[in-house]
Amino acid sequence: MRIALLGVGLIGGSIGLAAAERLDGGAEVAGLDPGDGVLDAALELGAIDRAADSISDALEGAEACFVCAPVGALPDLIHDALAAAGDDCVVSDVGSTKRDLARAIDDERYIGGHPVAGAETSGVAHARADLFEGAAWYLTPGERASGVLYERLHRLIAGLGARPAAIDAEVHDRLLAAVSHLPHVLANVLVSQASRTSAEEGEPLPRVGPSFRDATRVAGANSSIWTDIYLANGEAIAGEIDAAVEHLREIAAVLRRGDADALASWNEEAGGQRRRLAEAHLAAGDLHELRVSVPNRPGIVAQVALALGRASLNIEDLALAPAPDMNSGSITLWIAGDDAAARATELIEDLGYPVAEA
Amino acid sequence: MRIALLGVGLIGGSIGLAAAERLDGGAEVAGLDPGDGVLDAALELGAIDRAADSISDALEGAEACFVCAPVGALPDLIHDALAAAGDDCVVSDVGSTKRDLARAIDDERYIGGHPVAGAETSGVAHARADLFEGAAWYLTPGERASGVLYERLHRLIAGLGARPAAIDAEVHDRLLAAVSHLPHVLANVLVSQASRTSAEEGEPLPRVGPSFRDATRVAGANSSIWTDIYLANGEAIAGEIDAAVEHLREIAAVLRRGDADALASWNEEAGGQRRRLAEAHLAAGDLHELRVSVPNRPGIVAQVALALGRASLNIEDLALAPAPDMNSGSITLWIAGDDAAARATELIEDLGYPVAEA
Numbered sequence: 001m002r003i004a005l006l007g008v009g010l011i012g013g014s015i016g017l018a019a020a021e022r023l024d025g026g027a028e029v030a031g032l033d034p035g036d037g038v039l040d041a042a043l044e045l046g047a048i049d050r051a052a053d054s055i056s057d058a059l060e061g062a063e064a065c066f067v068c069a070p071v072g073a074l075p076d077l078i079h080d081a082l083a084a085a086g087d088d089c090v091v092s093d094v095g096s097t098k099r100d101l102a103r104a105i106d107d108e109r110y111i112g113g114h115p116v117a118g119a120e121t122s123g124v125a126h127a128r129a130d131l132f133e134g135a136a137w138y139l140t141p142g143e144r145a146s147g148v149l150y151e152r153l154h155r156l157i158a159g160l161g162a163r164p165a166a167i168d169a170e171v172h173d174r175l176l177a178a179v180s181h182l183p184h185v186l187a188n189v190l191v192s193q194a195s196r197t198s199a200e201e202g203e204p205l206p207r208v209g210p211s212f213r214d215a216t217r218v219a220g221a222n223s224s225i226w227t228d229i230y231l232a233n234g235e236a237i238a239g240e241i242d243a244a245v246e247h248l249r250e251i252a253a254v255l256r257r258g259d260a261d262a263l264a265s266w267n268e269e270a271g272g273q274r275r276r277l278a279e280a281h282l283a284a285g286d287l288h289e290l291r292v293s294v295p296n297r298p299g300i301v302a303q304v305a306l307a308l309g310r311a312s313l314n315i316e317d318l319a320l321a322p323a324p325d326m327n328s329g330s331i332t333l334w335i336a337g338d339d340a341a342a343r344a345t346e347l348i349e350d351l352g353y354p355v356a357e358a
Numbered sequence: 359m360r361i362a363l364l365g366v367g368l369i370g371g372s373i374g375l376a377a378a379e380r381l382d383g384g385a386e387v388a389g390l391d392p393g394d395g396v397l398d399a400a401l402e403l404g405a406i407d408r409a410a411d412s413i414s415d416a417l418e419g420a421e422a423c424f425v426c427a428p429v430g431a432l433p434d435l436i437h438d439a440l441a442a443a444g445d446d447c448v449v450s451d452v453g454s455t456k457r458d459l460a461r462a463i464d465d466e467r468y469i470g471g472h473p474v475a476g477a478e479t480s481g482v483a484h485a486r487a488d489l490f491e492g493a494a495w496y497l498t499p500g501e502r503a504s505g506v507l508y509e510r511l512h513r514l515i516a517g518l519g520a521r522p523a524a525i526d527a528e529v530h531d532r533l534l535a536a537v538s539h540l541p542h543v544l545a546n547v548l549v550s551q552a553s554r555t556s557a558e559e560g561e562p563l564p565r566v567g568p569s570f571r572d573a574t575r576v577a578g579a580n581s582s583i584w585t586d587i588y589l590a591n592g593e594a595i596a597g598e599i600d601a602a603v604e605h606l607r608e609i610a611a612v613l614r615r616g617d618a619d620a621l622a623s624w625n626e627e628a629g630g631q632r633r634r635l636a637e638a639h640l641a642a643g644d645l646h647e648l649r650v651s652v653p654n655r656p657g658i659v660a661q662v663a664l665a666l667g668r669a670s671l672n673i674e675d676l677a678l679a680p681a682p683d684m685n686s687g688s689i690t691l692w693i694a695g696d697d698a699a700a701r702a703t704e705l706i707e708d709l710g711y712p713v714a715e716a
Contacts, residue, residue, distance in 0.1 A: 125712045126651040126688075171559045178555035179563050183573040186544045188628035189605050193598060195631040197536035201529045205537050205635060213636070214572040215541040217677070220629020227622045234613035240551060241610040245603050247547050252599040255592035264585045270546035271578020273553045277563060278571070293484040301663045301673065315659065330484075354483045 001027045001156065004062040004089075006055065006077055008033040008042045011094045011115065012068035013127025016047035018160040021129040032058040033124075042124050059084040064156055066113075067093040072228035075104050082107050090149035096176060097232035098140045102169035105142075111153055112140035112169060114176075115162055130161065137162035140169040170236075177236035181229060185241065187219035288341030289358040292331045292348055304331060307347045313340050332358070359385045359514065362420040362447075364413065364435055366391040366400045369452045369473065370426035371485025374405035376518040379487040390416040391482075400482050417442040422514055424471075425451040429586035433462050440465050448507035454534060455590035456498045460527035463500075469511050470498035470527060472534075473520055488519065495520035498527040528594075535594035539587060543599065545577035572677070646699030647716035650689045650706055662689060665705045671698050690716070 008031040019027035031048035039051035052058035092113040335341040366389040377385035389406035397409035410416035450471040
């Protein structure tokens with residue numbers, strides 16, 4: 001399979017590596033990237049086989065092209081790719097909003113895409129052949145999309161290790177607004193209010209443990225990426241904000257009238273929703289949340305992780321909540337599967353640390 | 359020092375342990391707790407010296423009393439403690455809201471308190487002598503509070519390892535509303551909207567990495583604790599919600615008019631606020647956020663943690679972002695201090711994992 005990558009960063013580079021390592025029959029990957037030294041690094045890592053010097057050079061003979069650029073640059077680049085591509089080349093992209101592209105581009109060779117894979121890092125140095133392993137990869141074919149090219153793209157993406165799933169472009173954007181974009185907006189709101197309240201009261205903020213930090217981790221995320229996402233999905237995000245405003249006003253009213261029953265049932269409902277959402281994401285069985293009280297010395301996390309690793313128990317997720325002095329704290333571990341969680345509890349208690357299940 | 363603990367859970371038990379291990383001149387701790395087997399466990403752990411069978415028994419000869427019960431139970435228990443306490447006994451509590459107590463209790467022996475220490479776990483089994491080490495411990499003395507008793511309480515709390523800080527009870531509640539209670543409300547809102555949008559669109563939610571999970575980790579937190587907190591601090595939380603609503607409506611308007619400059623500067627401001635808040639919490643120097651791309655095999659977190667532990671580099675905080683299949687992912691590490699972060703980067707890169715600073 002001859003593949004063209006327009007943009008060879010984390011995602012483009014990982015497509016190249018996965019194609020080289022995993023595709024039956026191999027791949028021949030041409031890459032184009034405006035960044036200094038990016039193509040040299042990509043060649044060295046094996047993410048591309050050939051450094052192209054123009055879009056038409058990259059697309060020469062290509063059977064599939066992925067445009068891997070920031071959301072704002074996608075329309076023009078996809079247009080240029082389609083102009084350079086042959087009739088038998090599928091052109092896709094990896095942008096995290098899809099509606100505007102679906103509206104702007106009317107070509108039977110174009111099929112929008114969005115691999116839902118970790119993007120906390122960027123750059124080809126972080127590319128990995130297994131980045132897409134098991135990940136959802138949304139595809140948003142328009143009504144005129146070629147069936148032959150859709151099939152090729154689907155198989156190619158499955159070959160990279162991902163799970164392709166067709167979805168309407170507008171539905172995609174509304175889902176992502178709820179589950180990704182709104183959390184970013186609320187994180188920004190939280191840091192803003194904490195800063196303002198602290199300034200108004202003339203008091204430094206207390207360090208109150210992990211809830212504030214977790215909730216604000218993504219505040220002010222990379223503006224060059226996020227401004228584009230906000231712009232491209234503004235309508236859906238504004239809709240989610242409207243719903244949040246309505247919900248918040250109801251809760252403010254409940255708080256003001258001091259309705260304990262309403263508060264408890266609202267909170268219980270949220271707890272149930274959180275558990276169902278977490279479980280829906282896991283194939284390996286119910287997720288157990290284990291809380292371990294530990295001294296926060298160098299080596300303790302390692303000790304716990306090693307004990308579980310030796311028993312081949314995988315840690316799905318992990319969060320440390322150190323006390324302000326960092327001398328003590330708790331580790332929260334998420335373990336999938338009843339048996340695995342029971343075994344993990346046993347092993348950690350054998351180390352002398354008490355474990356509670358949340 | 360003779361100390362009475364009304365309630366011997368995580369906080370009460372940790373006060374007892376810290377008093378036994380750390381106070382000059384030692385401590386004699388009497389405990390009262392309604393839970394099955396709690397006092398036996400506390401005696402065995404050394405968190406109390408004597409199991410009391412009534413409030414007056416616990417207060418017998420006490421020089422200081424801490425009421426360590428859920429917020430809703432505090433007014434009655436503090437009242438009973440003051441009735442049983444001698445003239446020379448300071449009575450405090452550890453509730454996370456303070457205004458209602460300040461208004462309800464008018465006694466020169468009462469001084470409200472709130473240790474800002476990790477409470478992700480509960481129960482005396484998780485109590486630790488170092489739970490309060492370096493932690494802020496707010497004190498909310500009323501106008502009539504005894505100077506002698508305030509001094510005693512301040513010294514006692516410093517002796518437990520914490521940093522006592524006097525604060526107006528209302529200011530305390532407004533600060534905590536911004537930094538602790540509002541994040542809980544917004545987490546509930548987020549899971550509710552994600553559930554609703556998913557149901558409306560008839561699509562399962564994608565697993566979108568750590569931002570949604572981090573933002574919703576505290577959704578539906580223990581209702582028996584949180585309903586009390588919401589009730590006790592309802593007015594301040596409702597005020598924070600009002601401000602959030604106003605902020606959200608402005609952002610929705612900016613999104614609808616597609617104002618890229620306004621979005622970018624809003625997002626940049628949030629990023630700056632987040633960094634300033636994070637740095638304000640750390641004494642050991644600037645916080646560095648290192649992102650490491652790794653295979654998500656058992657043992658990798660341990661390997662990284664061990665490498666840093668061997669070099670005596672402490673991990674302030676750590677978050678894993680596994681890909682959906684759990685075979686690959688990234689580790690985000692927070693390391694305090696420029697030199698420590700540089701050394702950590704070097705050590706992790708020596709293991710063969712690329713590191714990026716956020």
